[in-house]
Amino acid sequence: MSNDIKTQVVVLGAGPGGYSAAFRAADLGLDVVLVESRATLGGVCLNVGCIPSKALLHVAKVIDDAAAMASHGVTFGKPKIDLDKIRGWKEDVIGQLTTGLNGMAKARKVKTVTGFGKFTSDKTLAVEGPEGNSTITFDNAIIACGSSVIDLPFIPKDDPRVIDSTGALELEDVPGEMLVLGGGIIGLEMGTVYSALGSNVSVVEFADQLVPAADKDIVKIYTNYNKKKFNIMLSTKVVAVDAKDDGLYVTFEGKKAPAEQVRYDKILVAVGRKPNGHLVAADKAGVNVDERGFINVSNELRTNVSNIFAIGDVVGQPMLAHKAAHEGHVAAEVIAGKKHVFDPRCIPSIAYTDPEMAWVGVTEREAKEQGLNIEVANFPWAASGRAIASARTEGKTKMIFEKETGRVLGGAIVGINAGEMLGEICLAVEMGADAEDVALTIHAHPTLNESIGMAAEIFEGSITDLP
Numbered sequence: 001m002s003n004d005i006k007t008q009v010v011v012l013g014a015g016p017g018g019y020s021a022a023f024r025a026a027d028l029g030l031d032v033v034l035v036e037s038r039a040t041l042g043g044v045c046l047n048v049g050c051i052p053s054k055a056l057l058h059v060a061k062v063i064d065d066a067a068a069m070a071s072h073g074v075t076f077g078k079p080k081i082d083l084d085k086i087r088g089w090k091e092d093v094i095g096q097l098t099t100g101l102n103g104m105a106k107a108r109k110v111k112t113v114t115g116f117g118k119f120t121s122d123k124t125l126a127v128e129g130p131e132g133n134s135t136i137t138f139d140n141a142i143i144a145c146g147s148s149v150i151d152l153p154f155i156p157k158d159d160p161r162v163i164d165s166t167g168a169l170e171l172e173d174v175p176g177e178m179l180v181l182g183g184g185i186i187g188l189e190m191g192t193v194y195s196a197l198g199s200n201v202s203v204v205e206f207a208d209q210l211v212p213a214a215d216k217d218i219v220k221i222y223t224n225y226n227k228k229k230f231n232i233m234l235s236t237k238v239v240a241v242d243a244k245d246d247g248l249y250v251t252f253e254g255k256k257a258p259a260e261q262v263r264y265d266k267i268l269v270a271v272g273r274k275p276n277g278h279l280v281a282a283d284k285a286g287v288n289v290d291e292r293g294f295i296n297v298s299n300e301l302r303t304n305v306s307n308i309f310a311i312g313d314v315v316g317q318p319m320l321a322h323k324a325a326h327e328g329h330v331a332a333e334v335i336a337g338k339k340h341v342f343d344p345r346c347i348p349s350i351a352y353t354d355p356e357m358a359w360v361g362v363t364e365r366e367a368k369e370q371g372l373n374i375e376v377a378n379f380p381w382a383a384s385g386r387a388i389a390s391a392r393t394e395g396k397t398k399m400i401f402e403k404e405t406g407r408v409l410g411g412a413i414v415g416i417n418a419g420e421m422l423g424e425i426c427l428a429v430e431m432g433a434d435a436e437d438v439a440l441t442i443h444a445h446p447t448l449n450e451s452i453g454m455a456a457e458i459f460e461g462s463i464t465d466l467p
Ligand code: FAD
Pocket: 012, 013, 014, 015, 016, 017, 018, 035, 036, 037, 038, 042, 043, 044, 045, 046, 048, 049, 050, 051, 053, 115, 116, 117, 118, 144, 145, 146, 147, 165, 166, 186, 276, 279, 280, 311, 312, 313, 314, 319, 320, 321, 322, 323, 324, 352
């Protein structure tokens, strides 16, 4: 059955970028159609990304925290792992949020069309769906088709023992020996989950540090804290995987490479994501897509075709849900005739690991590369009452100030709750706050957030006697 639909705005892809754009456009009075090939709204983030990973990390945190209590006089028994129930918990979390999105779409009269959409011109989109095909004629389109996992050519593709992040979230079993290939945020988060559930986790990373985007000193604290939990191989790469009946035999090369092949029960490939720009027949609409699949946009999120916009992972790094959502709002507002551009001073990045790593604005490395005249203030959590009372003093809060003016240019935190704490530094960077603004703000005691105020006081010269 074919269905002809006319709309002012069609949004292709219902991830955080797409649904944010669709809802904002509808709120601004526009007629909106949201096209999504998955059965549920929410994209990668809600279905197989941010949200299910955090539901499983919550489970991991409780297991790890319970085990750590033994040294404070409370001993729990060995955890009994019921994978069906854990999976059920994760599915419930996803279900609550995707159902919520359906309700939000209905409340705004956003029409959702299930199916895979491809442009047929700069005014039309053909959608093939399980319940028939549709032709959508639009005034404006927003491409929000996201990204997909990257495969490696030398890793067996059809072996169920080789999984990507989506496979890892399915939590089929708890492998005895697991190799996480790629020491970025996603690999480390999933490694944290499997380690808490009982796997021996090894992490191999080609760069000389985990999470290469973050500053070395921040990552070093994370790495030291986890060196007993994970077998971490830096400056090392996997060059071959030999799939045998009794396991996956991996050959490594590099500085820390084991000389012999090593056997694993499962390999999680987490080496990054590629944009989906080549999947939407953008050429039929005249939209330029680069070789890698990224779509180039202006600060209004407009592609080279004036009525077609693009947002989220498909327009470039950082591939993060909050960036996609923010871009979605801008694109919708521009289409509605408002003056708006995407021009944030900073976009926060968070690894929801244990401890968490969070950073925003310029990193120390970037500041040096850009020749900025900066001063860095570090507040070690060994001096934080709250960190001591929580038995988690490994962390630190680092603030990066412009030397002459004291303006906050960036900051990074490693430690428990670092992700939640980062908001204060984001606001400081975005508002152009300086060290005095932060130092004179009364921070509640005893909180970990005090460390942000303390770092500003270090810059101001009023704290000099740190451990
Ligand atoms: P997506 O969420 O990728 O959504 C795109 C949607 O478009 C998909 O549902 C896809 O099915 C649909 N689609 C694509 N092509 C078509 C087509 N032709 N027709 C119809 N539908 C189509 N980010 C964070 O900020 N915080 C996190 O904690 C975090 N954790 C993550 C954990 C994991 C395991 C993964 C994989 C990612 C994580 N991310 C996280 C990244 C985050 O998920 C993405 O940055 C975000 O989802 C991008 O949003 P988007 O709207 O651009 O696209």
